Amino acid sequence: MDTPPPLPAESRVQPTVFHRLANLSLCAMLAGFIISACFRALSSAMTLAPHYDRPITMMTGFLWVLGIVTGVVAFCGIFRHGAKGILMKSLFGAGVPLIFVGLAMPATLKAFRMAREGGSLDAQLKIIERESNKNAPLRIDELTMLDRLEAKPNGLLVYFYTVTPFDRSATTQEEFEQRMAPTLQEFYETSPKTEPFRKMKVSLEHRYHDSAGELIGAITVGPRDSDDVK
Numbered sequence: 001m002d003t004p005p006p007l008p009a010e011s012r013v014q015p016t017v018f019h020r021l022a023n024l025s026l027c028a029m030l031a032g033f034i035i036s037a038c039f040r041a042l043s044s045a046m047t048l049a050p051h052y053d054r055p056i057t058m059m060t061g062f063l064w065v066l067g068i069v070t071g072v073v074a075f076c077g078i079f080r081h082g083a084k085g086i087l088m089k090s091l092f093g094a095g096v097p098l099i100f101v102g103l104a105m106p107a108t109l110k111a112f113r114m115a116r117e118g119g120s121l122d123a124q125l126k127i128i129e130r131e132s133n134k135n136a137p138l139r140i141d142e143l144t145m146l147d148r149l150e151a152k153p154n155g156l157l158v159y160f161y162t163v164t165p166f167d168r169s170a171t172t173q174e175e176f177e178q179r180m181a182p183t184l185q186e187f188y189e190t191s192p193k194t195e196p197f198r199k200m201k202v203s204l205e206h207r208y209h210d211s212a213g214e215l216i217g218a219i220t221v222g223p224r225d226s227d228d229v230k
Contacts, residue, residue: 018077025093032063
């Protein structure tokens with residue numbers, strides 16, 4: 001059976017630079033996802049040194065940026081060369097990374113902020129202070145309100161409480177501290193909530209005030225070998 005003769009070369013639709021950019025955008029997006037997925041699967045299957053994560057992240061980011069840029073440029077060619085072979089590829093190549101970047105932006109900004117503040121103990125406590133104070137004041141029980149946290153140098157985190165009502169004639173500051181210290185020290189040593197502080201060897205100072213702002217008592221707890229323990 002005879003086949004029709006091929007179209008003359010001048011009659012065939014030739015791919016333009018915009019078609020090629022659309023192909024590149026789609027390929028870059030897919031390559032970025034495949035590399036990232038393979039690395040995450042490998043990381044979960046075996047223990048990899050942390051320094052491997054940085055080049056993989058940079059490579060994935062470069063591919064996604066390449067996909068976004070080439071996809072946007074290719075999309076501009078639709079007005080002259082039509083949507084066929086350009087529209088869907090450029091939308092996927094540029095749109096999918098943009099969606100993921102948008103979803104990850106809050107966590108990324110937080111990670112950058114934490115990295116900028118450094119990994120020292122005092123810097124970590126400053127982060128804890130900032131994040132915890134977003135929920136302050138916080139009621140602990142019917143008498144006690146946690147007003148705020150304050151990070152101090154040398155691994156000390158101070159909790160400020162207000163106790164209402166409080167009868168000063170019922171107890172002295174020394175009696176209050178002697179009564180509360182064993183309970184707070186035991187909580188520090190045994191509670192899952194204080195496990196991160198135990199690992200970091202952080203001391204916790206609990207400062208209680210009445211509704212007038214007068215000090216009721218101050219108790220510092222921490223590792224047994226700490227000079228701050230009372």
